[in-house]
Amino acid sequence: MPGLCVRLQLRGHLRKLTDRQEQRMTQQGAVLQGYNNELVKCIEDLCMQKEELNKQIQQAEEEKSRLQHEIQTLNEQLEGVCENLAQKVASRNELDKILAETEAAYMKILDSSRTLLSVLKKEVGSLKRPPELKSNVT
Known part of the structure; x- marks a missing residue:
């Protein structure tokens, strides 16, 4: 029964291999579980960072919208001021023209x-002098 002994030895050998494989798989499973835990933590951290970034983006968009509205309001005010200024400059230019014409006319009057x-x-001076008599001296 030498064949039986060999078989029994092989079975024992296989059991040792199987025990080692189980032990190795258990270790690998533990390592894999550790990786999985780290991966889940990293994903959770990324999700939290994304949420924080979303809040910051929302705040920036609100600020942008507020500033755009403010710019629009200021542009409308600026447009009104520019129109008012243009009217006043035109009025001043018209007054300058009237003043120049008036001064020229006044100088002509002077x-x-x-x-x-x-x-x-001259006329009054000639009236005050006695008329000259013509003498007939010959």
Whole structure:
């Protein structure tokens, strides 16, 4: 029965191999479970980071919207101020033109008054002198 002994030896050998494989698989299972736990923790951390980032994005979008509204309001105010300013500048330019024309007309009046005064003085001066008599001296 030498064949039986060999078989029994093989079975014992196989049991040892199977025990080692089980032990190795148990160790590998423990390592795999550790990896799985770390992976789940990393995924949870990433989800928390995503939630925080979503909050920050929402806040930034709200701030952007508020600023855009504020810019629109300021642009409307600026447009009104620019229109008002343009009207005032046009009015000032018209007043400058009127003043220049008025000053020119006033200068003409002054010049005419001076001329009139000069003529009038000559006329009055000639009235005060006695008329010259022509003598008939021969």
